[in-house]
Amino acid sequence: MVSLEKIAEAHKRMKGIVHQTTLDYSRTFSDQVDNEVFLKLENLQKTGSFKVRGSYNKLISLKKDELQNGVVAASAGNHAQGVAYASTMLGIPCTIVMPTGAPLSKVQATKEYGAKVILHGNVFDEALDYALDLKNKTGAAFIHAFDDDDIITGQGTVGIEIIDQLPDVDAIVCPIGGGGLIAGIAAAVKEKNPSIQVYGVEASACPSMVESLKEDQLITVDSSPTMADGIAVKRPGQHNFQLVKQYVDDIFTVDEMEMAQSMLMLLERNKLLVEGSGAASLAAMLSQKLPIKNKKIVAVISGGNVDVSFISRIIERGMVEAGRFMRFNTILKDKPGNLEKILQIVTEMRGNILDISLNHMGDKIYPSYAQLSLSIETRDREHIEEILATLKKRGYIIE
Known part of the structure; x- marks a missing residue:
């Protein structure tokens, strides 16, 4: 079960293991959206995203006999690197299944962190099915990317840090894929201060949480190609869905143009290299989708693992869309x-x-x-x- 107490304990255990990432005030973006905008820079986290928090918390929560055959995970990239990094740190053999279209930079980084990488399937969900098969065949412990209480608890440490860094925060905006990050953050901040608004942002190409909430049950959606591969999850997690229903105030979607423009602005104005999913929260703010003004808002910049060959295309597309x-x-x-x-x-x-x-x-x-x-x-x-x-x-x- 996810609780504020467990998230606080995880936060203490992670000190010295993961970075307490910077909360950076941006005058440029504040002026554009008539709010005080702060960026929670998880793109500067170890392995380049928040995922290492949940991965580490999950691994140290497992018993020795559960780890005797190593661990296996499925990921489009960031969870892969988080699990690989944490596993190597703890001396645990690790196998990661990634979609065949995963960015080459993420595949290579996962290998360099010490994992065995298997490429399978066109999307995350197909890689996930294959990883679950491996788990059954090998007896390895399965480390889910988001649908797991220990993973959610680890991601929730981002929320603890935000409140410590900005006690009078009014709202937090967070990307949603499977829902692990927003579920953990929302559980942490709402239990500490129910008046803090928590908003989620999905890629319009894969709005699985939005559609699930509409139907009040988990829905599997068709996914269109998107630059936000980190949040292109066709079906949210059950644990995450329940926490989102309980704690999250609203969810918005952003399109490819809006994410491309936000990536370009972050690179040009803030000198920050951010991936599509990482820029989704800021994209929702810049496109004026949030129903608040004159408030202190934190945009969670969830990751910065961008394939180098993709950067020039993002810059060109962002410049086209910006005229x-x-x-x-x-x-x-x-x-x-x-x-x-x-x-x-x-x-x-x-x-x-x-x-x-x-x-x-x-x-x-x-x-x-x-x-x-x-x-x-x-x-x-x-x-x-x-x-x-x-x-x-x-x-x-x-x-």
């Missing part, structure tokens, strides 16, 4: 000086040209013509419209 990047095509007469003319117009409009491509072959490209593709950095959407209007006025057909 800071545009790409267009136009046909030019292949004559000296024509390229210089259009580039001069863009330069005069204060657009920063990032990439130029000329193609002389194609269905719509006639002899003596060329297709120009331009990538331009812009200030905002209004700036894009100004550039496009000027080009059209000068006779260019823009695609």
